[in-house]
Amino acid sequence: MNTVGIIAEYNPLHNGHVHHFREAKRLSGADHVIVVMSGPFTQRGEPAAVSKQARTEMALRMGADLVIELPVAYAVQPAEWFAFGAVSLLAATGVVGSLCFGSEAGSLEQLRPLAKFLAAENEQLKADISRRMSLGASFPAAYSEAAAEAWNASSQGSFLGEEEPAAVLHLLRQPNNSLGLHYLIALERLKSGIVPLTVPRTGAGFHDPLQPGSSIASATAVRRLLAEGGSPAPYLPDYSLSILDRELAAGRGPVTLEDFRLPLRHTLLTRSAAELRGLHDMNEGLENRLLRVFSELEPFTFDGLLLGLKSKRYTHTRLQRLLLHTLLNHRREEMTPQQLAQGPAYLRVLGFSAAGRQLLKRMKHSASLPVVTSPSRFNHPMLQQDIAAAGVYATAFAAPQRQELLADYLLPPVMV
Incomplete structure (x- = not known):
């Protein structure tokens, strides 16, 4: 089996992702695709628009064979650790021969020399x-x-x-170059034999508005359209649109940061500055600034808190990640650079196709990490973080049910 790896968030899966998927298979000559995908929360410190189960189904309908979850310990991190965690998972499968990512550069000619140089930081x-x-x-x-x-x-x-x-x-x-560079750095540091490939990014960029007559839009623009009550139909494949419509009709999206306003307010009301100081990425006195801005806000909103915290030193994205770590109670000692450098401790299977089932059989012999299909049968602090994050995420649904709050325990992997 020739297998290519893709690292994605599919938030939600749109036509640009389909183009990348097809190009990844063409460039690699692969007949199988493994996707490493963020769970309920994403690299920019935001909740995904719909659940990881729904986005896994989108990926499998597109043609992916196996979807593996990137632990939240890596998913909500700067590019260096996001990339290192995801690449580590692909390497740990023992079956991935290549990794394909999008970039503005469109080639590895410039990125690879830089990556080799920067890997030895x-x-x-x-x-x-x-x-x-x-x-x-x-x-x-x-x-x-x-x-x-x-x-x-x-x-x-x-x-x-x-x-x-x-x-x-x-x-x-350039954002895709930067992330791609960190994928290459991770491959260097892991001394992995996975072959990197890149696809020129086409169509809309991250901050670009929707273009009339175009079928390609960034995921950011699609989410903005959803928030405004518009239809993303021109920018999504039919299966992705159908799954999205189903989730929205059931009150399971689109999930936004504002949906976590009340639990975050509760956290800030019940934590001292000393307690907040113990959270991941809460440094340089940010806990005092956070409590001061919080006490002055009326009304209290996520956007208002972010605006009050924003400065030249702290990017909007970094602050969003910080507030998610606060919401999820991610302790500093749980995510030290030394711990993150050890890589993920397991391969959590979110879904698979019939061909993916065959990949899983191969991975029983090739994988260097435990393959987890049922979290109730595997115990690890990093997995407990994932389960907690999924439960917190489901509280944002219109009327969360037990099966949604405890989905990691109660729902099997998605099968297509």
Whole structure:
């Protein structure tokens, strides 16, 4: 079996994802596809529009053979750890031969040399990132600027022409290039034999508005359309639209951050600054700033809290992730860099096709991690975080039922 891996959120699955899926199979020559997908919460610190079960079904209807959940410990993280967790899972299957991702660059010619250089992150680079952050830069800005300067000062040679300093910085600042670069860095650090492939990103970018007459829109634009009560039909394949319509009709979406306003308010009312200080990513006195802004808000909303916390130093995305860690009670000691560097501890199966069932049989012998199809039969702190996150997510439904709140225990993997 020739198997290609894809890392995705499918939030929701749209025509652009279908294009990427088809190109991944074409470029790799693969006859099977394994998707590593975020669970209920996503890398930008937002809830997925619909449940991980619904999005798994979308992926399987598209043609994916096996969907594996990226643990929330990695899913709600900056690009470095998001990528490392996802690539680690693909490598741990023992059956994935290639990884295909989208990028603005459209080729690996520029990204691979940078990845090899940055994979051996030296102390000078770390110090430069810290220095730039101390001057008020956000981490993404500090990383891209420090990485570009380190590359340009190295003896690696030029591949971008005379304007290399500006070109490298531009390359690193493009969102899909940046994430793809971290996939490549993860492959280097894991010393994985998985072959990287990239597909040029086509159509709408992350922040682009909907284009009249186009069938391609970003997931962000689709979610915005849903929030405004519009129909995303032109931008979704029929099966994805059907599943989305079913979930919305049942009151299971679209889920937004504002749906967690009340539980977050309860958390902030019942936690001291010292308790908040123990949460993941709660540093530099952010707990005091958080409680102060919270006490001044009227009315209390997620958006209002984010607006009050926003500064040049802290990006909107970083603050959204911080509030999710607060909501989910992710303790600092549970997600240290040393722990995250060990990688996920299991392969959690969200769904599979008939061909995926055959992949699972192969993985019984090839996988380097336990393959988990029933969480009730496997115990690990990281899995408990996933189960808790799914339960909290389901509280946002219009009338959450026991089967939805405890779906990880009560529902089998999705089968198509």
